[in-house]
Amino acid sequence: MQITKPLNVTDQQLAQLDLHSFLNVLNILMGELQLLKLDLQQPSALPETTQLAGEVLELVRAGRLDAEASSRAVTLQATFIREWVEQLRKAPDAASLPAVREAAENLKSILKVLVVRIEEYQERLRTGNTWRPHSIQELTGNFVNVFAAIEKNSKGRYHIIYNIAAQEATDYLVNFKIESVDGAFINMPPVLQDVFRDLIANARKYTAPGGQISAGLVDNGQELRMVVEDTGCGIPTKEVEQVVDFGYRASNVRDKATRGGGFGLTKAYSTACKLGGTMWITSTLGKGTRVALHIPRPAR
């Protein structure tokens, strides 16, 4: 069905969501940093990294996701890598400890995510909903990385597979394609990349391992179409329109242990409305959900 209800979310609420997401990443980063020092049995290890991480945390707590926060996050990432190399030079045996290795790898991974996410956020602030060309190859690479991060976060509980012949019982089968009449590039506002990522993450969360997720983006010359479909738990029919409400989670998944307070669809609907597009949700309880956004191309 096409979603036509009035939007009930403010830009301020959407901005808060971004801030909370960054705070979550930073809180985990601070925890991993403490763990690494514990495992090294050196409370004063990585002093510059510790200092910079605290500064970035304070900036984000103050609502600063600006150029300074971005610059410090980049410096933090480089500083950690430098200090870690120095640390290993001084105490090479540390690298052989599994707990140390795990904490260090987690920190590298979290810092990478932090830097990319702040850059994306700033890009969005700069260009807003402005349409601009994106390399399809680069976009596809970004999404392959997203799937890889999801798989890594499962700690081996499942794998993400792109070839049905390789799928095992607990693997997700993913079909993913981006195409455009413009060939190697697709025109769209940067915010749609976030929307696409959130919808894909939702589809994964609400689909049990062994299921299938299909995600596609196409520019056919008239409009941009984004579709994410899963074979997951579905949405009760009476709640299909409500799931775009700010913070609403369908009654059949409220006790499901997933992160996310029900904001992915809210953001998708808000974005579709702002861009003059439409959103469609089709769902069958216990069988799956299909979310589609149709966004008209702006007049040239």
Next chain:
Amino acid sequence: MNPPPGTSPSAAVSLPHLRVLLVDDVAMNRRVAELFLKHLGCTVVSTESVSAAVAQLCAQEFDLVFTDVEMPEINGIEAIQIFREADASAHPGRRWRLRIMAVSAGQIGMDHEDYLKLGFDEHLGKPIELEQLRAVLLKWEREKAGKTV
């Protein structure tokens, strides 16, 4: 009030031996909290939801529930009632009252005092600071040893 972020952990002193039920829906948060608690000498059972935590509370006796209060499935107010009822029902004869600690990232507009008023025994903000956690656990360990209810 949290100490400054990134404060370095000091050398371990006498460690608490509390049985802790950890509840957090984010795997990476669970990992950090579990390793902190274990480092401090606690026995830890980790769960990713309130419903899984209740099952654990019914199955065995814990000294402490260490729970994130910003989980999508339930809020802190509901959680504390559920934990207390489950524990009281499963372990009516316990001699030391179950402690419940709220952990939050400050996303739902409540401060430390608000959590205490709700009935939580303690509240820590994220990022968790090891030394702050140690201080709370040592206090409870002493209370438990003296059987202060």
